[in-house]
Amino acid sequence: MNWARVDLGGRTVFGTVEGDRLMVHEGDMFGTAAPTGESAALDGARWLTPCQPTKFIALWNNLSAAAAKNGWAQPRAPLYFIKTPNAYSAHERAIPRPPDHAGRVVYEGELGVVVGARIKSATPAEAATAIFGYTCVNDVTAFELIHDDPSFEQWTRAKSFDGFAAFGPVIATGVDPTGLIIRTLLNGRERQNYPVSDMIFSPAEIVSRISQDMTLEPGDVVACGTSLGVGPMRPGATIEVVIDGVGVLRNVYGAEGNRR
Helix, strand or coil: CCCEEEEECCCCCCCEEECHHHEEEEECCCCCCCEEEEEEEEEEEEEEECCCCCEEEEEEECCCCHHHHHHHCCCCCCCCEEEHHHHEEEECEEEECCCCCCCCCECEEEEEEEEEEECCCCCCCHEEEHHEEEEEEEEEEHHHHHHHHHCEEEEEHHCCCCCCEEEEEEEEECCCHHHHHEEEEEECCCEEEEHHHHEECHHHHHHHHHHHHHEEECCCCECCCCCCCEEEEECCCEEEECCCCCCCCEEEEEECCCCC
């Protein structure tokens, strides 16, 4: 089942996607949700992020192939940072170019985990039960800014410009992540192709480990990290993060794109 949120002429609704229509629900996506009987055509609707996280957590160095290629030691625990809410961006929305940054801005295609229950200090089994579903993520980064000041690595700044946390278009539930493949296409050309099975920490273990540090709330998103093939985007480029069984997230960088 795929869940989505859209804007219908100024009215925000959520529900399940069936073909080219949204079956509108009422209630709470992560609690008691019931169909209203209304359906709406997705053609003409404006996509919103499929949930509204209280926090967006993203991992670094969680893929074995990337660690081996770059000479990074495999971490003992998930290495993560936070992306701020202004960075959240939906399917078919433009990702703005930072006005005062002339350096490289790169795409990072990733699997996103959407938490469906309030959890703290969860075991991996409890974390797996608390995972509502999965979504596509483009963890956009102003790469040079991370190490711009030798006295302080600026992960939050480099990762949190407006539009730099694109995710969606849906949350896919009932999905076994172990066999998923993440692909990233830049202007239709494949640049990334890697399996979830190459992750150092599995989605459930990531959620469990992070829940030892902080309480996770329904709708929180955890991006599982990226692998080889990260590269720069030029203004006007179309970036697609494709995960068969989950969806296709499409955005245009540095241009108006489809704002509908």
